[in-house]
Amino acid sequence: MRKIIFNEKVLEEALAIGKEHLGEGNVADYIPELKKVDPNKIAISVIEDDKYINVGDCEQKFSIQSIIKVILYSLALENYRMDVLKQYVGVKPSAKPFNSVIELELSEKSIPINPFINAGAIVVVALLHGIYGDKTFDAILKKASEFLATDLTYSKEIAESEKASSFANRTLIYLMLSRGILSKNTNVEEVLDTYFKACSILTTTKDLAHMSYCLSNGGKSLNGNRIVTEKEARILRALMATCGTYDYSGDFAIRVGLPAKSGVGGGIVTASEDKYGLAVYSPALDSHGNSYCGVRMLEYLSEKLKLFIY
Ligand code: DON
Numbered sequence: 680m681r682k683i684i685f686n687e688k689v690l691e692e693a694l695a696i697g698k699e700h701l702g703e704g705n706v707a708d709y710i711p712e713l714k715k716v717d718p719n720k721i722a723i724s725v726i727e728d729d730k731y732i733n734v735g736d737c738e739q740k741f742s743i744q745s746i747i748k749v750i751l752y753s754l755a756l757e758n759y760r761m762d763v764l765k766q767y768v769g770v771k772p773s774a775k776p777f778n779s780v781i782e783l784e785l786s787e788k789s790i791p792i793n794p795f796i797n798a799g800a801i802v803v804v805a806l807l808h809g810i811y812g813d814k815t816f817d818a819i820l821k822k823a824s825e826f827l828a829t830d831l832t833y834s835k836e837i838a839e840s841e842k843a844s845s846f847a848n849r850t851l852i853y854l855m856l857s858r859g860i861l862s863k864n865t866n867v868e869e870v871l872d873t874y875f876k877a878c879s880i881l882t883t884t885k886d887l888a889h890m891s892y893c894l895s896n897g898g899k900s901l902n903g904n905r906i907v908t909e910k911e912a913r914i915l916r917a918l919m920a921t922c923g924t925y926d927y928s929g930d931f932a933i934r935v936g937l938p939a940k941s942g943v944g945g946g947i948v949t950a951s952e953d954k955y956g957l958a959v960y961s962p963a964l965d966s967h968g969n970s971y972c973g974v975r976m977l978e979y980l981s982e983k984l985k986l987f988i989y
Contacts, residue, residue: 680952680953680954681953682953682954683727683953683954683955683984683985683986684727684984685725685727685730685732685955685984686732687732687734689980689983689984690723690725690732690734690980691734692979692983693723693734693976693977693979693980693983694721694722694723694734694735694976696975696976696979697721697723697735697959697961697972697973697975697976698721698972700971700972700975701718701719701721701961701963701972702718702963703963703971703972704963704964704965704970704971704972705718705963705964706718706945706962706963706964707943707944707962707964707968709844709847710837710840710841710844710943711840711843711844712834712836712837712839712840712841713742713837713840713943713944713962716741716944716945716962717962718961718962718963720735720736720739720741720945720960720961720962721735721736721960721961721972721976722734722735722736722737722739722883722884722959722960722961723735723737723884723957723958723959723960723976723980724737724883724884724885724887724888724956724957724958724959725888725955725956725957726888726889726891726892726901726955726956727954727955727956728954729901731885731888733884733885735884735960736960737883737884737885738883738885739883739884739960740881740882740883741881741882741883741944741945741946741960741962742834742837742878742879742880742881742882742942742944743823743877743878743879743880743881743882743887743942743944743946744878744942744943744944744946745777745795745797745800745878745940745941745942745943745968746882746887746890746940746941746942746944746946746947746948747800747819747823747877747878747880747942748794748795748799748800748803748940749795749890749894749915749918749919749923749940749948750819750822750823750826750890751794751800751803751804751807751819751877752794752795752800752803752915752918753822753826753907753911753915754803754807754818754819754822755768755794755803755806755807756907756911756914756915757907757911758806758807758810759806761914764806766790767790767791767802767803767806767860768790768791768792768793768794768799768802768803769786769787769790769791769792769793769799770793770794770917770918770921770922771792771793771921771922772792772793772921772922772928772929773792773793773795773796773922773925773926774926775926776925776926776967776968777795777796777797777925777967777968778796778797778798778847778848778851779796780847780850780851780854782796783798783851783854783855784854788858788860789854789855789858789860790860791855791860793918793921793922794918794922795918795919795922795923795925795940796922796925797847797848797851798851798852798854798855800874801848801851801852801855801870801871801874802855802860802861804870804873804874804877805861805865805870807819807873808865808866808869808870808873813869815873816872816873816876816877819873819877820833820880822906823877823880825900825904825906826889826890826893826900826906827882827886827887827889827890828886828889828893828900828901828902829886829889831880831881831882831886832880832881833876833877833879833880833881834879834881835879837878837879838872838875838876838878838879839875841875841878841879842871842872842875845871845875848871848874849867849871852865852867852870852871853867878942882946883960884946884958884959884960886958887946887948887956887958887960888948888956888957888958889901889956890948890956890958891948891949891950891955891956891957891958892954892955892956893906893907893912893956894912894915894916894919894938894948894950895916895950895951895952895953895954895955895956896912896954897909897912897913898911898912901956915950916938916950916952917938919938919939919940919950920932920937920938923938923939923940923941924939924940924941924947924967924969925941925967925968925969926967927965927967927969931969931974932989934974934977934978934981935949935974935977935978935981935986935987936981936986936987936988936989937949937950937951937977937981937986937987937988938950938951939977941968941969941970941973943964943968944962945960945961945962945963945964945970945973946958946959946960946970946973947959947960947969947970947973947974947977949977949986951986951988952988953986953988957977957980957986959972959973959976959977960973961973961976
């Protein structure tokens with residue numbers, strides 16, 4: 680484990696780099712409620728030992744979106760052996776967008792290729808329903824609150840907006856039902872409702888820095904609580920490295936050099952094996968669904984502080 684020293688000056692420099700790119704990329708528009716967000720919000724949060732550094736709009740709440748998929752898979756790992764899980768969702772990087780139907784259609788037996796694309800996360804939610812029943816969303820919220828070290832709520836407006844525009848996700852879930860990946864008894868509406876609520880959990884970069892810290896610190900939170908096992912944290916980091924920014928993961932590995940998970944809300948949470956937490960936010964996205972300014976701020980920090988691990 681290396682000692683990385685962050686300071687406010689370098690974070691302000693990274694924020695300034697990010698601000699130069701405001702206006703590039705677009706906020707997610709396929710979920711109507713996400714179109715309403717201010718594209719000029721921008722933030723970076725770091726936790727290091729017990730030092731917190733926050734610059735920009737660190738109190739700004741935004742929906743966690745696909746970042747929750749790391750937490751969904753951590754709950755799946757708690758409940759299922761890896762070989763069983765792999766019968767439902769693979770661990771291969773994706774070469775297509777996160778909601779691609781053709782990738783699911785072409786994958787072996789139509790098993791979603793990883794848990795971070797939408798099809799994979801929906802299967803994971805269906806599996807969690809098999810364990811937690813109608814308490815599934817409560818279990819997700821509890822685990823997320825542990826990871827992010829704060830009490831969380833979700834946005835009803837965003838969840839409903841996702842539901843009303845869920846054509847792609849419905850295509851994916853029905854395709855998986857038709858191929859037998861999901862059992863015929865799957866309650867489609869229940870599973871999708873839980874998935875939409877989970878994606879609509881509200882967070883800030885300050886919270887996500889705790890999640891980053893926990894993943895990087897072998898699964899232990901800043902206050903020493905064990906949130907996931909060391910092995911689970913390692914699996915999650917490996918998946919973030921290979922699949923966390925979808926079909927941009929190779930570019931991200933070169934530009935930033937850290938495992939990370941993005942969401943269409945504009946957040947990116949990183950991971951490493953060094954004892955710090957780092958998360959960024961800015962809602963305008965690149966064509967892969969990753970925060971445009973977020974990637975550039977991380978690239979600057981990585982170069983400046985030698986954060987890269989590859
Ligand atoms: O299901 C969806 O499309 C969204 N709730 C989540 C997608 C997402 O965040 C992709 N990430 N970059």
